Amino acid sequence: MKRILIVLLILLGLTMTTYAFENRNNNMIVRISEIEVYPEYLDEYLVFAQEVAKASIDKEDGVISIYPMQVIKNNNQIRILEIYKDEEAYKKHIASAHFQKYKQGTFSMVKSLELVDTCQLVPENFSKIFKR
Numbered sequence: 001m002k003r004i005l006i007v008l009l010i011l012l013g014l015t016m017t018t019y020a021f022e023n024r025n026n027n028m029i030v031r032i033s034e035i036e037v038y039p040e041y042l043d044e045y046l047v048f049a050q051e052v053a054k055a056s057i058d059k060e061d062g063v064i065s066i067y068p069m070q071v072i073k074n075n076n077q078i079r080i081l082e083i084y085k086d087e088e089a090y091k092k093h094i095a096s097a098h099f100q101k102y103k104q105g106t107f108s109m110v111k112s113l114e115l116v117d118t119c120q121l122v123p124e125n126f127s128k129i130f131k132r
Contacts, residue, residue: 026126029117030117031118032079032115033113036077036111037078037111038109048101050068051098052102053080060096063085063093
C-alpha cells in the first residue's frame with residue numbers, strides 16, 4: 001500500500017512539474033531540435049531545412065518560430081529553435097505536407113536527432129522578441 005502511494009505521489013509531482021513548465025510557456029511548445037547530419041548529405045539537408053522553415057512560417061499561423069541554425073565549429077550540427085502556439089499547432093505542423101516532405105526526404109541524412117523541450121526563464125520578453 002505504501003509503495004502504491006509513493007508511486008502516485010511521484011506521478012502527481014511529475015504532472016504538476018509538467019503543468020508548471022507548460023504554464024510558464026503559456027501552453028506554447030518551446031523546443032530546440034539538435035540534429036547531426038551525415039557529412040555527405042549536408043548540402044542536400046540544408047536545402048530541405050530552409051524549405052521547411054520558410055513554408056512553416058508562411059503557411060502556418062500557429063508556428064511562431066522554425067529557425068534553423070548551423071553550428072560554426074561543426075557544420076554537420078544543426079539546431080532549430082521551434083516555437084508553437086500550442087499542442088494543436090504542433091500537431092498540425094507535423095501533419096503538414098511541407099513537414100512530411102522534409103521528414104521523409106531527410107530521414108536517411110540524419111545521424112542523430114534529439115528534441116529538447118524547454119521553458120522560458122523570462123516569459124515577459126517573448127512579446128518583445130516575437131511579433132507573431
